[in-house]
Amino acid sequence: MFCYHCQEAKKNIVCDVTGICGKKENVSSLQDLLMYSIKGLAFYAHKSLELGIIEAKTDQFTAKALFSMVTNVNFDPADFVALITETNQRRNSLRALFLAAYRQAHDTEFAETIPEEAQWQFESATEADFITKGATVVIDKEHIEDEDLHGLQECLLYAIKGLASLMVHAHALNSEKQELYRFIYAALSYTLQPNNSLESALAMNIECGEMGLSAMAMLDQANMAHFGQQQPxxxxxxxxxxxxxxxxxxxxxxxxxxxxxxxxxxxxxxxxxxxxxxxxxxxxxxxxxxxxxxxxxxxxxxxxxxxxxxxxxxxxxxxxxxxxxxxxxxxxxxxxxxxxxxxxxxxxxxxxxxxxxxxxxxxKCEAPTLLTEGKVTVGYAHHALTELLPAITEAITQGDIQRIIVLAGCDGRHKERRYYTQIAEALPENTLILTAGDNKYRFHDQDLGTINTIPRLLDAGQSNDFHSIIVFLQALQKSLALPHFNDLPVSYNIAWYEQKTIVMMLALLSLDVKHVRIGPTLPPFFTPNLLQNLADQFSLKGIDTVENDTAAMLQGL
Structure with missing residues (x-):
C-alpha cells in the first residue's frame, strides 16, 4: 500500500499499512489497479478522439470511475471489482473501434508503442486476482527516477479525480462539456509517456486548473438552471x-x-x-x-x-x-x-x-438530540457577491476595507486546523473573508461583524462554488480598474485535504495568482525541489504561525 493523496497521510508522508481514512490495503490495491486500467482506457480514448470517435457512455463512465477514487468516497471492494471489469471491457471495445478506424483512415495498421496499461487483460474478474495485480502497479518509491516529475504527475492525477467529481455532479443535471473529457484523456495519456519534462508536467497541471474552473462554471450554471440563484x-x-x-x-x-x-x-x-x-x-x-x-x-x-x-x-x-x-x-x-x-x-x-x-x-426514530444552537448565514455566491460589488468597491477605495482574505477549502481532523479559526479571529476588522467548502466550519459561527453594512464573512457555498469567488474577484478587478488580477488587495489561504482542493490550488496557479498559502501541511507528493520551483514561479508557500501569516497577508505577501 502506498497512498499519499490526502492531507492526512501518515506523518504527512504516506499511508503504507492502512489509511488514516479507514482504507484497507485491499481497497488501496483495487484503486491502484482501477487507475492503471483507466489510464489504459484513456490511451485508446485519446487516440480515438483524434479520429472523431466519441463514445458518450464511456466518457461518463470514466468520470464516475475517477470520482470513486476521491478521498472518502468509496471503500467497497465489490464496487471496485465491477469498475475495473467494466473499464477493461470498455477499453477493449474502444480499441477495436479505433484500430478499425485507423486502418480505414491510413490504409495501414496502428504501429505506435502501446503502454502496458492499455494491453493488460484479466483472466478472471475476482477480487483476489485484482488485488494481486493491483499490488504490482502500486507506486514503488525506491524506483522513481525523477521524484520532481513524479510529484507533479501525481498532483495531476489527483486533480483529475477532483475534476471528474465536478463533471459527474454536472452531468446528473444534464450538463457536460466535451472539452473536459478530452482533457482527461489527454492528461491521463500524458502520464503514460516516457521522458516527460518538469516544464510539460507543470503546464499540464496548469491546464487542469483551467479545466477545473471551467467545470466549476458548468456545475454552477447547471445548479442555477435547476435550483435557482443562491440567496443570502x-x-x-x-x-x-x-x-x-x-x-x-x-x-x-x-x-x-x-x-x-x-x-x-x-x-x-x-x-x-x-x-x-x-x-x-x-x-x-x-x-x-x-x-x-x-x-x-x-x-x-x-x-x-x-x-x-x-x-x-x-x-x-x-x-x-x-x-x-x-x-x-x-x-x-x-x-x-x-x-x-x-x-x-x-x-x-x-x-x-x-x-x-x-x-x-x-x-420509527426519535427526534435529533440538540448539538448546538444559533444560526449561520450562507448564500453569498457570485449573484449575491455581484450585488455587493459597488459597496465593496467603494469601501476599498475609501480605505474602509484594507484587504480581502480568501479562506477556502476542506476541513479535516488534525489539530493544526485550529489555525484557520485563529486566523479568522486575528484578522483586523477592516478585512473581508470569502469562503467556500467546509473549511468554513472552523469560523462560520463567529460574529465577525460588518464593514459599512457589508458582512465581514461571505460564504459562497460548496467547494465547487470557489468559482463564484473567482468570478466576483474578476469583476472587482474591473470595478477598481486594476490592470492585473494580482493587483487586487486579496490574499489566498487554501486548506487542502483532498482532490477538489488540489483543483482549487491549480485554478489559482492557472490565473497566475501569487502568494497562495496551502495548509495545514503541504502535499507530501511535492518534493523540496518542486516546492522551490513553485515558490520561485508563483510564490506558493505553506502556512506559518497565525501572527506571521496575518501580518504577511495584510502586506500582500
Whole structure:
C-alpha cells in the first residue's frame, strides 16, 4: 500500500499499512489497479478522439470511475471489482473501434508503442486476482527516477479525480462539456509517456486548473438552471421535535428529491457538512420540512451521527467507518460505498431515486438530540457577491476595507486546523473573508461583524462554488480598474485535504495568482525541489504561525 493523496497521510508522508481514512490495503490495491486500467482506457480514448470517435457512455463512465477514487468516497471492494471489469471491457471495445478506424483512415495498421496499461487483460474478474495485480502497479518509491516529475504527475492525477467529481455532479443535471473529457484523456495519456519534462508536467497541471474552473462554471450554471440563484440565507443549527433524515455531501438533486418524498410524512430533513448550501437556493425555500443544519464538517460524523437518532444519507464523499450501534442507519448513494452499508440505487431516466427505506426508518426514530444552537448565514455566491460589488468597491477605495482574505477549502481532523479559526479571529476588522467548502466550519459561527453594512464573512457555498469567488474577484478587478488580477488587495489561504482542493490550488496557479498559502501541511507528493520551483514561479508557500501569516497577508505577501 502506498497512498499519499490526502492531507492526512501518515506523518504527512504516506499511508503504507492502512489509511488514516479507514482504507484497507485491499481497497488501496483495487484503486491502484482501477487507475492503471483507466489510464489504459484513456490511451485508446485519446487516440480515438483524434479520429472523431466519441463514445458518450464511456466518457461518463470514466468520470464516475475517477470520482470513486476521491478521498472518502468509496471503500467497497465489490464496487471496485465491477469498475475495473467494466473499464477493461470498455477499453477493449474502444480499441477495436479505433484500430478499425485507423486502418480505414491510413490504409495501414496502428504501429505506435502501446503502454502496458492499455494491453493488460484479466483472466478472471475476482477480487483476489485484482488485488494481486493491483499490488504490482502500486507506486514503488525506491524506483522513481525523477521524484520532481513524479510529484507533479501525481498532483495531476489527483486533480483529475477532483475534476471528474465536478463533471459527474454536472452531468446528473444534464450538463457536460466535451472539452473536459478530452482533457482527461489527454492528461491521463500524458502520464503514460516516457521522458516527460518538469516544464510539460507543470503546464499540464496548469491546464487542469483551467479545466477545473471551467467545470466549476458548468456545475454552477447547471445548479442555477435547476435550483435557482443562491440567496443570502440564515440557517438554524437547532432541532425540532419531529424525527429527521440527515443528508451529508454535495448532491443537491438528492436533497430535492428527498424533500419531495418526505413532504407530509412527519419527517424533517437536515443538512450536514457542505450540504448546508442547499438552504440558499431559491428552489428549496418552498420546503417547510427542510429543518436546518446539524453538526459540523465531515470529520465529526463518528461522534455526531449517533446523536442525530435518525437515518443518514451520504450522497458524495466523506464517509467514514461507522460505529456498530449506528451502522444500520447509514445509507449511501451515487458513487459512495462502504461494505455492508445499504445503498440507494441511481435514478432511472425520468425518475427520482427511491428514498422510501430512509423515510420508513425515520418514522420509527426519535427526534435529533440538540448539538448546538444559533444560526449561520450562507448564500453569498457570485449573484449575491455581484450585488455587493459597488459597496465593496467603494469601501476599498475609501480605505474602509484594507484587504480581502480568501479562506477556502476542506476541513479535516488534525489539530493544526485550529489555525484557520485563529486566523479568522486575528484578522483586523477592516478585512473581508470569502469562503467556500467546509473549511468554513472552523469560523462560520463567529460574529465577525460588518464593514459599512457589508458582512465581514461571505460564504459562497460548496467547494465547487470557489468559482463564484473567482468570478466576483474578476469583476472587482474591473470595478477598481486594476490592470492585473494580482493587483487586487486579496490574499489566498487554501486548506487542502483532498482532490477538489488540489483543483482549487491549480485554478489559482492557472490565473497566475501569487502568494497562495496551502495548509495545514503541504502535499507530501511535492518534493523540496518542486516546492522551490513553485515558490520561485508563483510564490506558493505553506502556512506559518497565525501572527506571521496575518501580518504577511495584510502586506500582500
Amino acid at each position: 440565507t440564515q440557517v438554524y443549527k437547532d432541532v425540532w421535535e419531529k424525527p429527521g433524515i440527515l443528508v451529508t455531501g454535495h448532491d443537491l438533486q438528492d436533497i430535492e428529491e428527498l424533500l419531495e418524498q418526505t413532504a407530509g410524512t412527519g419527517v424533517d430533513v437536515y443538512t450536514h457538512g457542505e450540504a448546508i448550501t442547499a438552504h440558499a437556493y431559491s428552489a428549496f425555500k418552498k420546503f417547510f420540512n427542510l429543518a436546518g443544519n446539524y453538526g459540523n464538517a465531515w470529520q465529526d460524523q463518528r461522534t455526531q451521527f449517533s446523536k442525530f437518532k435518525g437515518p443518514i444519507l451520504v450522497s458524495t464523499n466523506s464517509i467514514q467507518q461507522q460505529k456498530k450501534d449506528y451502522k444500520d442507519k447509514i445509507f449511501t448513494t451515487g458513487m459512495v460505498g462502504w461494505p455492508e452499508i445499504r445503498h440507494i440505487a441511481d435514478r432511472k431516466p425520468g425518475q427520482a431515486k427511491d428514498f422510501s427505506p430512509l423515510i420508513e426508518q425515520a418514522k
